[in-house]
Amino acid sequence: MKRRPIEILLVDDSPADAWLIRRALEEGDTPKRITVIADGERVVDYLHRRGEFANAPRPDLILLDLNLPRVAGLDVLQRIKTDPALRTITVIVLTTSEASIDINRAYDLSANCYVVKPLELDDFTATIRGIENFWMRLASLPSLTPPAGSESSGERNKGASADGGLNPKRKPSVHLERTRLTRRRIRASLRGRFGVHARRGELWR
């Protein structure tokens, strides 16, 4: 059914969370390409293909944290959902905030859904799996549906398989916006999030 890898834009300024989300997404078997951006202003540039992002692909799905440097997550959400050229992109708010004011505001600004990042590692993986099951298997997204009059789906499939996009065994590719997410930085951040677990190396299986 899916004709090419799903383009996912992961917006999160916590290296630990970005790493965990990415890892959980990579474990799922839907073909996908993940881009990670840690800064609200750069997300806006990315979506408008400005400057260094001139060739950025249009995301099918955005996973958006609310606590971002420079441009806050809710502002990023508002900019996407009030822009006729961007507003049909699915935006999943994925954040630590459980505050009603954030949940209500996100839905008021037309977030497609709001998911709270769990505190426990196992729940974290299950949550990302749930997002994958609903948004990448069950729901239909406009950018993944061929417009009428375009090539038949068979043709599209042929094109997609040429770059390996249809092969579910293929590892999802990950584009880190910058290489600042060093292993040491992620580990330090994970330690901050999960305390002793990260030190025991359980996260590095």
Next chain:
Amino acid sequence: MPTEAPSATAEILLLEQDPEEVAVFRQATDTSRLNVVKDCANILRFLRRQGQHSGAPRPDLILLDLELSDPDGCEMLSDIKKDPGLKRIPVVVLAKSESYEHIFQAYDLHANAYICKPEDREELIKVLRATLHFWLALARLPRH
């Protein structure tokens, strides 16, 4: 920490004309809090507690069995999503159409999600259960 289980108490508003399909939804939801209306006009009356719906509960989730080729349906979806008092309620569209135009239009009108409704009854129950699992157990719904 166990996640809250709002599914037992969540109020669902369903737009469905076909009584047989209502039965399928009832089977899939396992909840008595399924409020069913049969047409677009009544969805808005229910949400605005007008007329016979004056005592209606505020739904946590809206499921619309609706084709986007139906102008009344588009207008109703648009009315919900333009109403500052209603727009935050998540709306999931369930439709037979798999066409790009209809899927695009649903998201363009700010439907929260679009699901292609399978013809097969057993498949439909599975899809509905998975949909409700996501919205009621995983996602956080707005509060009133």
